[in-house]
Amino acid sequence: MERAGVPEAERHLDEDGLIARIAGRLLRRPQAFDGIHSLTPDWLPDVAHDRPPVPAAVLIALVRRSAGLSVLYTERSPSLRSHSGQIAFPGGKIDPTDQDAADAALREAGEEVGLVRDDARVLGYLPLYYTGTNYLITPVVAAITPRAPFVPNPSEVRSVFEVPLDYLLSPASFTTFSVRRGEQEHTTWQITHAGLVIWGITANLTRRFHDIALGPETG
Template identity: 75%
Template sequence: MREPQPFDAGAGMLPDWVPEVPHNRPPVHAAVLIALVRRAGGLSILYTERSPELRSHSGQIAFPGGKVDPTDIDAADAALREAWEEVRLDRSSARVLGYLPLYYTGTNYLITPVVAVVEPRAPFVPNPSEVRSVFEVPLSYLMAPGGFTTFRIQRNGREHSTWQIEHSGLVIWGITANLTRRFHDLALAPEGG
């Protein structure tokens, strides 16, 4: 999509999993950057390993991103600001291509995925208060058969499944893997496949 999907509060969006107790407040708007990093060997997608010191989702793999602040112009501005804060991705090296559909989480976040091509002018540097490490997964790996598997998790006595990507000893699962798979299906999968 060339523009972010508008949020319709009356649309009754279902989250990726349903919490035991329904939320009694509007969702928190957030944005993540699906950065297609141009390297000599081809394009790759940028991921972060979150710091183990964080209160939520500590140690998990994520895209750069976070809450949309009142001072952000839009979701793209928020995603690029967060990418700078988390890994020193210079916004002038990024060209926004578009957006994936909104993704509503069971933790009550409404995420706008922002897709951009990045031609880095300097190495990515993790902010140690938020990010333990930064790594990239080649698009060729994600497009290959077997790049994705499913992961099953128990939550509130119910089993849920999510996409999973294993790469270089790290496991990408949950929201990040689901968004990666959505990107795969919308932008990478061959027509009819």
């Protein structure tokens, strides 16, 4: 099979090179949490939190497809109490039984979309992301060679879709908009693709992944 005139074997070599470049720009281990004073939340709540942040992990999955690499997203179920109907990466709270953030992210992806753990190869981690809702998120980046289609768990996920990595390579794919929460107004990144709007935490993490891992080689 060919894509844009490129033989499949050559395309896979290109993908392997890109994946290796991405892996080389990521943290080898999850960033250690050294105190809330060292982090700035993505927005400031009107009342400061009086409890430690909740550890969580999300999976930024680079999926190998015949058309090239793509990034996996979910549309959350409208019945969920938190962030219902929004676009998100697979993920959730890190449970006490999880070995680490990668274990949590892969477990959640299995529960939400049926990801087979053996289909994933963890490449590394992005820096911690602290939310105004007091979650401390470790983004886990993995290369996925799926052996079966992703199937959304209807209790958590309404739909599953993928955005071509080529689309996310371009800074022009990102815009910003303002969100007001009570008396506070803040700006988030936004990505529009195939009629869907990715914004908030998920768009911010996608942009951070773009800035850290997807930029061209320098020097």
